[in-house]
Amino acid sequence: MQGSTGTSIINPAVMGKLAEYCQEFVSAPPFPHVVIEDFFAPDFAQALLDTFPAFERGNAVAESGELGGKSTVDKVRSLGAAYAQLDDAIKSPEFLQAVGELTGIDGLIYDPWYLGGGTHENRDGVALDPHVDFNYHPSERWHRRLNLIVYLNPNWGEDWGGNLELFRDPHVDSRPSRSVSPVFNRCVIFETSEVSWHAFDTIRVPPGHEGTTRRSVALYFYTKDRPAEQTASRHTTYYVKRQLPDHFHEGRTLSRSDVAEIRHLLDIRDSHIRQLYAENTALRKAQDRGLTGHLLYLAKRAYVRFRR
Incomplete structure (x- = not known):
């Protein structure tokens, strides 16, 4: 071989x-x-x-x-x-x-x-x-x-x-x-x-x-x-976004670099959330367009009215 x-x-x-x-x-x-x-x-x-x-x-x-x-x-x-x-x-x-x-x-x-x-x-x-x-x-x-x-x-x-x-x-x-x-x-x-x-x-x-x-x-x-x-x-x-590093624990006094690191991690997580919302919005817009979107709209409308 x-x-x-x-x-x-x-x-x-x-x-x-x-x-x-x-x-x-x-x-x-x-x-x-x-x-x-x-x-x-x-x-x-x-x-x-x-x-x-x-x-x-x-x-x-x-x-x-x-x-x-x-x-x-x-x-x-x-x-x-x-x-x-x-x-x-x-x-x-x-x-x-x-x-x-x-x-x-x-x-x-x-x-x-x-x-x-x-x-x-x-x-x-x-x-x-x-x-x-x-x-x-x-x-x-x-x-x-x-x-x-x-x-x-x-x-x-x-x-x-x-x-x-x-x-x-x-x-x-x-x-x-x-x-x-x-x-x-x-x-x-x-x-x-x-x-x-x-x-x-x-x-x-x-x-x-x-x-x-x-x-x-x-x-x-x-x-x-x-x-x-x-x-x-x-x-x-x-x-999955990363967890806080182990060196962040109860009683620790945060340094300037610690604060910068936490802010960086939060910025990354916030960016990910914004991306997910943008993707969700794009999917909903695509869903609402065309014949399939119209039929789905009518089905949702009928369901809401039926529940009343």
């Missing part, structure tokens, strides 16, 4: 430990996952880094015309030979079988559209709130089963932030159960489910490293079926 086209991009040392990684995956708290060092063959990982797309090439431009803090590219084959090789590999039966052996999940399906996946790049100051991902493919009847992320950040400092965080329950836990630094050629594979809460903390690039960004390749895999006890109604990505 190691010499096949599909798995030649994987480090041979990783291929020799699939059963061992599977044991780690299925038993890891807070939900099934595994962290693998030097996942890709060294030359291949370097080729991905060398031809990683410029930030401006991705979808980072906001409606205002300004660049935001996150850029993604999902047209992977357009990024050159190394990324075309990646695309060829991950859709091959050999690669899908290897990842299936590594996780214990059979029948994996590759997403040819890389919806939500592809190259990801985040700038200094960016963070990602705890969330569970959308659970079905947006256009197919496939269950989302795995996220496979490989980081492409040489010389990344442990205290630079951008750490992948895995939570048991972010509604009550202020700290993640596990935090993983996004260092070069480190791979994290985790099962996507209704409890696979994950995030990354704020990127804080130190002076002297201005312009350094957090880079990764994100690959998502699906299956046609999944166990009934793990199946839920279709939903989009569901976010």
Whole structure:
């Protein structure tokens, strides 16, 4: 298997430990996952880094015309030979079988559209709130089963932030159960489910490293079926705002930085509430338009009058 086209991009040392990684995956708290060092063959990982797309090439431009803090590219084959090789590999039966052996999940399906996946790049100051991902493919009847992320950040400092965080329950836990630094050629594979809460903390690039960004390749895999006890109604990505850090406790005297931190957290939560209200308003407007909206209006009117 190691010499096949599909798995030649994987480090041979990783291929020799699939059963061992599977044991780690299925038993890891807070939900099934595994962290693998030097996942890709060294030359291949370097080729991905060398031809990683410029930030401006991705979808980072906001409606205002300004660049935001996150850029993604999902047209992977357009990024050159190394990324075309990646695309060829991950859709091959050999690669899908290897990842299936590594996780214990059979029948994996590759997403040819890389919806939500592809190259990801985040700038200094960016963070990602705890969330569970959308659970079905947006256009197919496939269950989302795995996220496979490989980081492409040489010389990344442990205290630079951008750490992948895995939570048991972010509604009550202020700290993640596990935090993983996004260092070069480190791979994290985790099962996507209704409890696979994950995030990354704020990127804080130190002076002297201005312009350094957090880079990764994100690959998502699906299956046609999944166990009934793990199946839920279709939903989009569901976010939870972070809890107050543990250092805020009864009797603490707030410093100026404490107040700034609390205000920042409240601003984030208020922004999220405004976004939800805006989405609700947009849905109601769409609902009120057209024949369906008119019929719904008549039905509501009849119901209210009938109740009297």
